[in-house]
Amino acid sequence: MEAVQTVENFAPRVLAWFDVHGRKDLPWQKDKTPYRVWISEIMLQQTQVTTVIPYYEKFMSSFPDVYALASAKQDDVLAHWSGLGYYARARNMHKAATMLVDEFDGEFPKTVEGVCELPGIGRSTASAILSISRGVQSAILDGNVKRVLARFHAIPNWPGEKKTENRMWGVAESYMPEIRCGEYTQAMMDLGATLCTRSKPKCHVCPLSEDCAGLASGEPTTFPISKPKKAAKPIKTAQFVVLQSDGKVLLEKRPASGIWGGLWSLPEFAHDASIVLEAEQRFQCGIQSVMALSSFRHTFSHYHLDIIPSLVTVKEAVGVHETEKYQWFSVDDAFTLGLPAPVRSILESVEKGDTLLL
Structure with a gap:
């Protein structure tokens, strides 16, 4: 894979679009504490926003802060998760809450590396928590952002390959602005979720269409390159x-x-x-x-x-x-x-x- 050439004014265009069209009224966008953002980010992994909203609201009603979550029985936490799937997310969340209370006085670490020490939290999730809740300048690379960047640069490799993913991290970091970090992070998520979708991207209203290599190729949905097929599931x-x-x-x-x-x-x-x-x-x-x-x-x-x-x-x-x-x-x-x-x-x-x- 050749070096990816970044484009000027990428972040300003994304932020300008977000100011007009971005989602700003989701439940976890109110009172954006690290705890509230964390719960939303874990729930949104592998799960659509419309599905998450009622689960999130019920969860926050029962466990409004990290102390309530840490003191809850695991059965109660799993009951609130029932139907969301990938239950290891809930078990890890409960363990992480206990760690935060026991080892950090209920406060999230101030660095991405520190947050990554908590069970069930990887680099992208840690960056999302800190950038959205505290304005930390740290890029994310979740599924939506991978799709936007892979399509924008017409990256000819599957983003799940470690070598390709590492280069995409470099691209994501190069576009991360010095100001409005949290809004930019949310904007990139929204861009991928609402415009730069998998099968029917709305390229005609995308703020990045002018320089999008995927669109210029005539087949934007070719990107990101699909994961190599495996044998049929047993x-x-x-x-x-x-x-x-x-x-x-x-x-x-x-x-x-x-x-x-x-x-x-x-x-x-x-x-x-x-x-x-x-x-x-x-x-x-x-x-x-x-x-x-x-x-x-x-x-x-x-x-x-x-x-x-x-x-x-x-x-x-x-x-x-x-x-x-x-x-x-x-x-x-x-x-x-x-x-x-x-x-x-x-x-x-x-x-x-x-x-x-x-």
Whole structure:
């Protein structure tokens, strides 16, 4: 990759556009403390703004500052995250809050390097937190900014390559102005999110179109170059059992690490296991009825999971002894817990059906 030639007046044009068209009324743009910006930045990773807003508002209502978050139980934090996915983000956030309270008196470090020491925070997120909340001159390189820069300079390499990414960091830093750093950071995010989009960029109203090499090529959506294709994702299959008795369901606490770490889930059986035999053996309970529910596919980053759910009614709940791993919950109480999205979907479909859960 050849050296990228930067363009004069890049930042002023971006800021002038932001002054007129930028987003300024999002919940996390009010009272821009490091804590509030941090929560928004973590939630916005892999998640659309419209999805994040209600989660953010509820989260901030329950955990208005780092002390409230640090003192909360992880189950409560995960419950507020239920449905957002990528639950390691919430676990790391809780750990980071504890570190901030225990080691930094509740204050964020003043440098990007210092903020990067916190769990779940990388260079770009740390820069966003400090530039937006404190005006620190530190560039970001999130997905939106990568797309803007890769397209503007028609960079002929996949930005995920380390060598290419390092050069793009250099470009991002060269454009970072000395003043209005926080506004510029927000402007670059907005530019990528609202104009320089993946499939239908609005080049005719972009403040950078005059010098955009991607637009000049005639095929701006070619950039950024796509990640080289991998082999098709593997497919796994599992049975999820809604074990119910006396209007309650049995939930299983997932291990702290791994998929859905720390969340409450439904008991999971091998795809070829006999539900009756497995349930009676595992839980020492008499099965009264078994009802097959609609199967569906849930996709993770590395594989597809085909879920075969069943509704199993047992004669008495007393045969299943509650432990830290297994506990009975009313349906209403279950919905207040941290649940994986497919588990929540299964329980919602059961609740709406003609079952004992009504």
